[in-house]
Amino acid sequence: MPSPSSPSRRFIAGPLIERQLRRLTQHKYNACGSSLLEIVMQPLWRRLLCLVPMRAAPNALTLTGLAFNASSAGLMLWLCPDARQNPPAWLCLYAAAALFSYQTLDALDGKQARRTGTASPLGELFDHGCDAANTLLLCLCVCIAAGFGEEPHLLLFMIGAAQTVFYAAHWLGYNSGRLQFGLVDVTEAQAAAMAVFLATAFAGVGVWDLQPAAGLPWLRVRHCLPISTVLASAPLVCRLTVSVATPGGLSVAGSGRLGPGLAWLALSLLSAAAAGAAVSTGALHRHPCLLAFALGAPAVKTCQRLIIAQMTRSSIRTLDLCLVWPALLAVGIGVGHWWLGLTEGQVGWGVSVAAAADCAVYSGRVCRQIAAYLGVQVLRIS
Incomplete structure (x- = not known):
């Protein structure tokens, strides 16, 4: 990566101002802690790194991994659009x-960057941005595999909780300047998701309707997923609460620590x-996955905006275009059927496409802007 005084440094118009780009060049990756499974998996990842060609760009590895998950999510949504069907065993195995x-690939991208000497803030941003998108796609797959369409309110809760936990982790990093990983973290959550896919592949979606406790007739096996999500995220929520409540505490931007909370609260x-x-209106029961995606896509962009704010040491704005999409969804579902002559499905698809396009365009413009300023390429090694 060129030095800050490199003549190849070039500013082009985009979502970031030049001051943010200058601060981005000073950013250093700072993280602490390792989860239980990550410690176990590291030797495997180091061995697999030897199989990666030196010419492979780290960001290309990340994007390839995201494409795998996006393909499984697309197939799940195509074959089980309301999360009440039994997904084929082959599809669950493919999702796993x-x-x-x-x-x-997400674990190898950073190692490949250090191995090839191409580590840069763009790589970290690209990695975490893909993680934000993957959180939504993975949660949709898990909810479909576990038959959450029977309880669509829990489907929304699962996706909202997962995205809130992701946002909270980066909010804590925004406050402290360092990402903190717990003993139970992303790797464990992904392992649990793989277990869900395998259980459905071999036992069918009906296994999630079983009653694990005879004395609790309302409890189903699938309810263990939101319960475990809440319990596993409790330590992170406690650390974030202490961080925000610390008197006189400042964020990496030198401002108060409530800014990210206001942006998330508005959304x-x-x-x-x-x-x-x-x-x-009953639309959630008829189109649970479609509406969940329409609400999840703006959250992906908000997570990406927080990651950028952390790395550029700048504040995050509360108001953003992504707030328009849930507002349009509320109005469209509430009155669109008689005011605009649109069906619930048409409203859901329209908002989903618009929100996803907004997120994709924003991500692409940011990557292009940073790549030009740093004098690097996004998906190739210069």
Whole structure:
């Protein structure tokens, strides 16, 4: 990567201002802690790194892994659009293999960057940005494999909780300047998702309807997933609460620590309004996965905006274009059927496409802008 004074440094217009780009060049990756499974998996990842060609760009590894998961999510949504069907065993096995591929390639990209001497802030941003998108896609796959379409409110909760945990982890990094990994973290969550896929592949989706406790007739095996999500995220929530509540505490931007919370709160309130409209009209029961994606895509962009704010040591704006999409979804579902003559499915598809395009265009513009400023290429080794 060129030095800050390199003549190849070039500013082009985009979402970031030049001050943010200058600060980005000063960013150093800072993380602490290792999860239990990560310690076990590291020897395997080091061995697999030897199989990666030296000419392979680290970001290309990350994007390839995301493409695997996106393909499994697309197939799941195509064959099980309302998460109430029994997904084919081959598809569940493919989803498990795709997730393992993503996990492996995501672990190798940083090692490949150091191995080839191409480590840069763009690589870290690209990695975490893909993680934000993968959180939504993976949660949709898990919810379909576990038959959450029977309880669509829990499907929304699962996706919202997973994205909130992801956001909270980076909010804590925004406050402290360092990402903190716990004993139970991303690697364990991905392993649990693989277990869900394998269970459905060999036992069928009906296994998630079983009652694990005779004295609790309302409890189903699938309920263990949201319960375990809440329990596993409790330590992170406690650390974040202490960080935000510390008197006089400042973020990496030198400002207060509540800024990311306001951005997430604004999105959450609008998403709750859209979810309420979907529940009251029955649209959530008829189109659970479609509406979950429409609400999850704006959250992906908000997570990416926080990651950029952390790496550029700048504040995150509360207002953003992504807030328009849940608002449109709420209005479209509530009155679109008689005001605009649109069906719930048409509203859901329209908002989903618009929100995904907004996120993709934003990500592409940021990557192009940073690559030009650093004098590097996004998917190739210069």
